[in-house]
Amino acid sequence: MAKSKKEWVVGIDLGGTKIYAAVIDRKGTILGSERKKTKSELGFPATVSRMADCARQAVVNAGVSWDGIRAVGVGSPGPLDMKKGMIIESPNLAWKEAPLKKELKRLLKKPVYVDNDCNVGILGEHAYGAAREARDVIGFFVGTGIGGGIIIGGKLLHGFNENAGEIGHVILDPHGPRCGCGNNGCLEAFASRLSIEREIRAAIAAGTPSPLFEGVENPDAPIRSRRLLEAYLAGDPAVVPAINRSAEYLGYATAGMLNIFNPEVVVIGGGVVEALGALYVDRVREVAVANCFKISSRNVRIVEAALKDDSAVLGAAVLAWSHCR
Amino acid sequence: MAKSKKEWVVGIDLGGTKIYAAVIDRKGTILGSERKKTKSELGFPATVSRMADCARQAVVNAGVSWDGIRAVGVGSPGPLDMKKGMIIESPNLAWKEAPLKKELKRLLKKPVYVDNDCNVGILGEHAYGAAREARDVIGFFVGTGIGGGIIIGGKLLHGFNENAGEIGHVILDPHGPRCGCGNNGCLEAFASRLSIEREIRAAIAAGTPSPLFEGVENPDAPIRSRRLLEAYLAGDPAVVPAINRSAEYLGYATAGMLNIFNPEVVVIGGGVVEALGALYVDRVREVAVANCFKISSRNVRIVEAALKDDSAVLGAAVLAWSHCR
Incomplete structure (x- = not known):
């Protein structure tokens, strides 16, 4: 009141x-x-x-x-x-x-x-942003790593050891790439900014003709999200597949979450998403909806976070x- | 009252x-x-x-x-x-x-x-069985397919379209085997009784020396869970890897659920589990705990369903x- x-x-x-x-x-x-x-x-x-x-x-x-x-x-x-x-x-x-x-x-x-x-x-997104008035919400934040948050019945889910929401560490391929957490094939190992960057550097090392580091003073420095967007828009052959892979694996993870939680809204945010916007979120949505039960995605909103910083x-x-x- | x-x-x-x-x-x-x-x-x-x-x-x-x-x-x-x-x-x-x-x-x-x-x-398991007095519970039921149920804060999670709990359809490998739901690499496609059976038949067709169908009148009939147990205990070279794969993939799915939901109890039930018991559940637990954050599995019980039928x-x-x- x-x-x-x-x-x-x-x-x-x-x-x-x-x-x-x-x-x-x-x-x-x-x-x-x-x-x-x-x-x-x-x-x-x-x-x-x-x-x-x-x-x-x-x-x-x-x-x-x-x-x-x-x-x-x-x-x-x-x-x-x-x-x-x-x-x-x-x-x-x-x-x-x-x-x-x-x-x-x-x-x-x-x-x-x-x-x-x-x-x-x-x-924040639930109170004032992309998930207003929704009861059940899942948020993915794609940055250096991938974090998440879950709202069930309007309340944050904390879990037994208060560690619920580690949504970057759902396993998408037990024989996939090593993740920072020590296990293999977590979502984070496919989709985080660090994973995108690792994929790009590996492609360039393997001879993919990319202008990404041309004229760059310190090519070992982290690749900024804005630079990723420019390279993606220019069709850089090392950058495009790495970003698409990130969005696709986030789509597979989202499909699983739709089948398991059946939330009303899925919010996708974080630095990578802020930079790429609809280019990224549209691909996540497309893969998610194609890989879950029809009923699990019916009228479910899969949207970009609205509140940014x-x-x-x-x-x-x-x-x-x-x-x- | x-x-x-x-x-x-x-x-x-x-x-x-x-x-x-x-x-x-x-x-x-x-x-x-x-x-x-x-x-x-x-x-x-x-x-x-x-x-x-x-x-x-x-x-x-x-x-x-x-x-x-x-x-x-x-x-x-x-x-x-x-x-x-x-x-x-x-x-x-x-x-x-x-x-x-x-x-x-x-x-x-x-x-x-x-x-x-x-x-x-x-x-039932929450009220009278393996998950009594727990607030947050996940149940996996491994039978012909794989179903599930989720309890959050003592209440069933139904979700936005009342379809929550389709835990057999979390994606464990987007390039994995075709699942009955039409997508690829769902848990069910690795771990259900039908998947175990398909794996066994493929191994035998490929020449694995298995006595499973020796003297069996109708080898095309579904393999009963009790027969699977006997063959597993006898070390049948077509059966053992198929059952181990089922338990391992259920372990990977459980690891993801521990990181995301951080439940207090994970209940594993269904026909396959009733037949194999601890042989199966111990392997699920081992793989789950090895593939999630330490804090996600701390004091979490991963147990066989107690109420059977x-x-x-x-x-x-x-x-x-x-x-x-």
Whole structure:
């Protein structure tokens, strides 16, 4: 229920390279925001202190009073200990057992709630984006790796060990390429940005005539998503098959999820998808629908994420508001 | 809440070959039962009439009064129109748009509730069997095909088109063998009894020295599960790899489900599993745990179904009781 008193929450998206904090009202409007570099290499205390500064500056930028901030929600890389709000371990941040909730609460003197970055991403899309008013939703976020989030009956699915949603690690070929998780043939090993890149480099090494690295100063640097789009549009013979393979395997994974969960909406987001847009999502949808039961895809929306960079801060705000009376 | 008045429900398991009805109290005790052949080839009206006779005879066998029967629950092959209690189509029964709920209600003059056979199977295991008191459960039933059921937060997951749980059709290799559903490399195409049998026959045709059909009158008849067990125990070189492949692919599918749903219990049941028991389930568990995140399988039970033939009638009773005040 709306209150007459002016109140807001702060949503924070903690990423491997940047911290993004936004001041958000009950309707999901962003009143102001701030970004800082994560600098996780300086250690957890330095980063959590930067998060607190970022939150405070966002409140200043929003022009609202600090007293009106009810709570703080955070989307964090995982896996997490959800009850303690602790990062158990994160390959992107290189910390172990980092007490995120406790420290941020100590610094900001506000209630703090923490969940997995992909979980809050899909919460954001569910509240304000591509999956509004849907009961059952699956989100795939295709970036460096592939993460996901699942909403059942309008609520996030956390699972027995609070680790549900690791949708990048559904097995699509037990004899397929090695995945970062140590197993073989996970979706992530076929479809993530790193997998696309590995496939492109292998094709070029094998002699595929590609102009991708012509005139590029440092060809060993990660290939940016925008560069992938340009090369795809130009028909680069190393890039096109690698991106198509990514979309197709995401389509196969989606087909399985349609048969198993039979969700109302499948949201496809993340850096790769933001860059390629409909070129990518249309192919995912086509393969998914062709490979599941007709009834599993009937009237199901398979759509691009709508909130781009804001999905995690908005979802973190939903998380924070869910704890406010 | 328990009532002092004596009351029961009838649970009916409608299978491709037999109808099994049982009278069940609020505690899940079977007081009496009856079995009849389905004879679906005689048409839907004949079968539904046999179901009604079977239910009435079960009540007589239980020695309880017909007036004390509160409701009837049915587990039926699908896909179903859940609201209408109608079988949309069933390959095992060869009917289309069969109004099961309506007709059975007309014949028995009791409230009738219908759900998918695998859904009521996992409801039964959840209430009285291998998954008691678990919040999130996945069930795989390995028979002629592979069906499944999913419980989230203690409730069956039906999904947007009421077709959730088609867990036999998660894709494990997009370039794998053709599946009965028309797509390639579904779990069912690697692990069902039909797939095991196809694999065995292909191995024998290719010259694998197997005594499986020696002295068998009709080698083209389906291989019974008990015969598979004997051949497996005897080390038959055509049978052992086919069964191991089935268990391994079910293990890969389970690994994916552990990463995605992170359930508390995975129940493995169905004819193949009943015949092979721990020989099969141990291999599924081993492959599943080796191919998912450690945290996804921590303290998760991957166990054989406990109720055997009774899981569907007991689950159908749970369904019926859930509608009784």
